[in-house]
Amino acid sequence: MSDVPELLVDGRIYAGWTEMRVTRAMDRAAADFDLRVSERWPGRLDPWRLQPFTPVVLRFGRDVVLTGYVDYAAPEADEKTHRVRIVGRSKTADLVDCTPEIAGTEFRGATLPAIARALARPFGVEVVEEVPPGAPFSVEAKDRTDTAWETIERLARMRGVLAHDDEQGRLVLTRAGSRRASGELVMGRNIVAASAKLDGSKRYSRYVVLSQRQTGAAVARDGDGDDDDSEPDERPNAGVQVSVSGVAEDPDVPRYRPRILRSEGSGDAAFARARAVWAAASARGKAVQAEITVQGWRQQDGRLWRVNELIKVRADWMRLDHELLIVGTEFTLEDTGRRTVLTVTPPEAMTPEPEAENRRGGGSGGGSWGDLRPIR
Structure with a gap:
């Protein structure tokens, strides 16, 4: 399968790139590209035709990788060579x-x-x-x-x-994990290089979420502020906003590190609890991230690597034997050839925050980098 990188502009193909980078991430609205060529374009096309705002389509072989615009062009020339750098982003950049x-x-x-x-x-x-x-x-x-x-x-x-x-x-x-990549990533087989970041600075031992909810026209209160089954209280201020809270813990944080959060919107105690559980799980996931470099730009089945796909990763020296989520891709072309850098993280790092309107209950689980559980 041909993976020649080509930039299409009004039906014309600009090829011959000597260096290239294309980056996309799940937490960014727009992918970007950075292309460089050091000689005249094949077919003697004028490199200065590529101006800012030019609509372009970048593809590898027949597969489209990015559709967007040129942000800037930087042509250079001397007596011996002509060089140009083209940088741009997806249409969503606007x-x-x-x-x-x-x-x-x-x-x-x-x-x-x-x-x-x-x-x-x-x-x-x-x-x-x-x-x-x-x-x-x-x-x-x-x-x-x-x-x-x-x-x-x-x-x-x-x-x-x-x-x-x-x-x-x-x-x-x-939402996270809507697709699955083909094959596995295995150290010693198809992983060229890998690195990990384990960051505990934003993990806490205890999460307390404060929320508010509207009381009814007649609500009874006991001494601790929770609803009880006693007779209604016809107080003049019945129907006001009252505070509720939810608590979750991260058992893998070994010392006392509490964090009190205020939720957006209103919700009952079940929502506050779900929000606290989400905060703990999300922080656990975001504390762990790995970058894995593989040869080429394609998966085992021939598809290009894509974000939001689950992939099994096996790298014993990093204590990795888990299903992880691809949250970032970077396609590169350099002297070393074609490579892809995949940013992977536990799926819970991208777990949706509970909605106050749905008042969804929460779960528990998770753990440290070495204690991650595969998704069934």
């Missing part, structure tokens, strides 16, 4: 950079996909739904100076959804 001019500053009764489409449409960016739309927002205000991405990312978090671009330059609304 969502990151720009503030859309739309009528009004409030969305009423609209779902996340509907709001995302309204914000992305002026920039010619399509929105792809890989998850249900979720509950509509009753009233959601948008600051007039917020970029489209700032609004979309904030609302996506409230619905437990991740947003990133795809190869066609579309904005994808998804």
